[in-house]
Amino acid sequence: MQKVIIPEEVSINLRKDMERIWDIRQPYWYPLFDCSREDLIAFNSEYIESKEKLNDIITLLKRHGVEQVIEFLETGETYNIQLSDLYPYYCYNGDFTGGEGFWTSQNMNWIIYASHEGTITFGGEWIVNKIKSLWSDWKSNLEWDTKNQ
Template identity: 30%
Template sequence: MESNTVHWASRRYLKARYEELRRGYRQLPNDGRQADGYHYTTEAKQIFPRYNVVAAILVEVERLDPDHLPGIDVLTHALLAAPEAANSPFTTPRQDEVEAGAIADERRLFVANVRRWVAQPDLDIDPLPYRRVLTPAESSAWRTSLQRRWGVRNGWWHPLLSTSVPHDVLVLTGESMWEDDGVDQVRRVLWELGRRRVVEVSEYGADYLLDAAIMAPRYAGAEALWSDERHDWIAYASHEGTVAFGGALSTGLATSWPEVHSWRWPGWHEFGHLERP
């Protein structure tokens, strides 16, 4: 049994399980709320704690470096310990009996699956792209370097800084990364630059080192910044519906993406802002 195989199985299962539970929750009437619009229904409390703890378990699993996994016995021990170590702001508040039971059950389910995978000598799992949670020291170092190199302030970059947007910074609307082929264009430029892995630093939650092939510079509930070890490009997705690019990535997108100008951010005046935050 290869360690990579079980690690891929764990990541695939957790990603699929999260999406399955999220779909189930979206099908609940009234967004899972009781008639008062405030309290959750019992059915909702049997679902949302599960996807929250699944997300937390995935973070623990992805702390392991796919390039340097331990032997299968050590890896199995780490995976079996991951559910109990997995916590987040969404799993630690006081829960009632239904929520606590759902979380405990989801932890047990992952453990059971790990034992099942390890017991299958012919387990065959398709590989997954590289993604690893950064250590606290790595995250801190990256935040410092982004501040020094690109002027990032408190996790913000252009156009949310009080200074004017430099002429070589490309600011697009956030929709550009959700519609058309914006994300593919970003990945293509990075590929042509020979960049295979990027760092993703988020407003909250885990920060990652990941394959550029799965980089998605979008605002999905948390602001985020992207760069790589050469520090010659940056991307920033903001809560104000913008995504900004600097350095080699800005140049590459401006020169090789024919539709890029149709996605240019029109500026604060279009959104009724009198001044930038």
């Protein structure tokens, strides 16, 4: 996995844009804190954390034209990564010293958020609709979600 660190001065502006676009007003996001956006869905992380679901997510993003992903980590680092290296889960690709993260692309028309509470949130009307049509059992894995019940 190759990560290219984004310089702090660029990262600060990217993070501000992400927070403005996605109504992120706290260090933690939906479903841990309310969000005015309706195009969100939050799953229990156990439901999402599998090789099959990861492949599905990467395939959905690839079909939507995504090649590069911006990774915002709780530790403050921001990286550009290849879509094939996406690992949108708590603990940074198996590194248990990690924490929360946000993943999006340059145009920020989708987002993924992994929380310390065992939730993974997807944002963006197109990706939420694709996930609902792809995963037939999605309704039974929304313990924390208040927007899709």
